[in-house]
Amino acid sequence: MKVSKYLFTHLVFLLSGVALTITDPVHANPDPSKMVDQFEATSGKFDGFRRSGAKGICAMGEFVGSAAGRRISNSPAFSGTPIPVIVRFSVGGANPKASDNTKTQRNLALQFNLPNNEVWQMGNISAPVFGSSTPEQLFGRLQSLQPDPRTKVVDQSKVKAFADANPEVLIQGKYYASQPVPASYVSTNYWGVHGFGFSNEKKEKVWGKWIFEPFGGVQTLTEEIAKTKSPDFLFDDLRQRVTSGNAAFNFNLELAEPGDILTNATVPLPEGRKKLTLGVLKIVSVSTDAGGSCLNITFDPNRMPPGVEGAADPMLPARAASYAVSLGRRLTEGSKQ
Numbered sequence: 001m002k003v004s005k006y007l008f009t010h011l012v013f014l015l016s017g018v019a020l021t022i023t024d025p026v027h028a029n030p031d032p033s034k035m036v037d038q039f040e041a042t043s044g045k046f047d048g049f050r051r052s053g054a055k056g057i058c059a060m061g062e063f064v065g066s067a068a069g070r071r072i073s074n075s076p077a078f079s080g081t082p083i084p085v086i087v088r089f090s091v092g093g094a095n096p097k098a099s100d101n102t103k104t105q106r107n108l109a110l111q112f113n114l115p116n117n118e119v120w121q122m123g124n125i126s127a128p129v130f131g132s133s134t135p136e137q138l139f140g141r142l143q144s145l146q147p148d149p150r151t152k153v154v155d156q157s158k159v160k161a162f163a164d165a166n167p168e169v170l171i172q173g174k175y176y177a178s179q180p181v182p183a184s185y186v187s188t189n190y191w192g193v194h195g196f197g198f199s200n201e202k203k204e205k206v207w208g209k210w211i212f213e214p215f216g217g218v219q220t221l222t223e224e225i226a227k228t229k230s231p232d233f234l235f236d237d238l239r240q241r242v243t244s245g246n247a248a249f250n251f252n253l254e255l256a257e258p259g260d261i262l263t264n265a266t267v268p269l270p271e272g273r274k275k276l277t278l279g280v281l282k283i284v285s286v287s288t289d290a291g292g293s294c295l296n297i298t299f300d301p302n303r304m305p306p307g308v309e310g311a312a313d314p315m316l317p318a319r320a321a322s323y324a325v326s327l328g329r330r331l332t333e334g335s336k337q
């Protein structure tokens with residue numbers, strides 16, 4: 001019953017997304033079904049799992065907005081009353097058996113359950129940038145990385161030719177390679193990557209990019225220690241830290257200054273921008289198994305409350321329909337994580 005309601009809602013989203021892609025010649029996005037087909041062709045197809053961020057765990061959190069949040073946005077998210085949040089932590093990629101002790105992407109997906117059945121969804125990643133600036137570029141990059149279906153070998157000349165013509169697709173990978181392995185899901189920074197605007201009752205608007213920064217600071221593992229960890233250590237670590245009350249993040253907005261680029265997810269804000277703490281997200285419980293409230297939903301960052309809006313980054317609207325396609329496929333196959 002619950003599943004079919006979600007499926008219906010997201011099919012409606014999906015259909016509106018398809019209509020948009022057909023009628024918007026400026027952003028002639030790849031068809032969302034073809035995009036998800038390409039994710040599967042490049043990274044493998046794992047029935048029931050998310051086509052990206054497959055290995056994950058559900059948790060619950062509580063968000064308390066700050067006075068600074070209330071000053072810049074009239075969203076009830078910042079009222080100061082605790083807001084329940086559905087949380088999902090995951091490792092990047094389509095492989096549900098991805099190892100936790102590697103220098104790859106970690107994700108923090110959130111759904112703020114606001115009063116009057118409003119929701120605010122986000123999918124944040126452990127890098128200040130994404131791996132492509134447009135949906136077309138993402139599609140091309142994935143095509144270049146697709147292994148030959150027969151030999152299972154990736155054609156490195158294709159990978160190089162695409163990256164040479166689109167150098168920004170390498171920025172994110174270089175960032176991950178430069179960072180040590182994260183010690184915990186809750187000791188990592190997570191960026192929203194897109195630009196977002198916040199407006200208050202007086203219609204004053206501020207723009208910036210947000211980061212969730214762990215209370216205890218960023219903690220990482222040395223190469224030697226990382227090798228000694230089990231490939232699934234992040235789940236147990238999360239449960240331990242949440243039980244001991246050590247799992248909270250500041251929700252920080254870095255304020256854009258004139259001339260800063262907010263419409264390209266491969267360009268971070270310059271260092272040292274002024275930061276506002278909009279509130280605190282505390283993780284209060286973790287699912288004891290592979291189920292939980294996050295399992296049958298998708299986290300579409302286009303679902304924002306009034307008082308918050310996205311910048312004109314072509315990657316942001318393109319996410320909605322592909323997420324709905326992925327959700328539709330995994331619900332039909334039987335959701336897993």
Ligand code: HEM
Pocket residue numbers: 035036039049050051052053056088089090107108109123124125130134135138191192193194265297298299315318319322323326327330
């Ligand atoms: C056109 C661009 C993009 C496409 C086609 C795409 C595709 C996908 C798909 C198919 C999923 C699985 C959805 C599900 O089954 O619920 C997903 C998950 C995710 N994506 Fe993207 N993505 C895009 C851009 C981005 C960007 C720019 C970010 C950076 C913040 C991002 C972060 C995430 C995260 C954090 C998840 C995991 C969410 C969860 O735990 O459910 N994606 N993406």
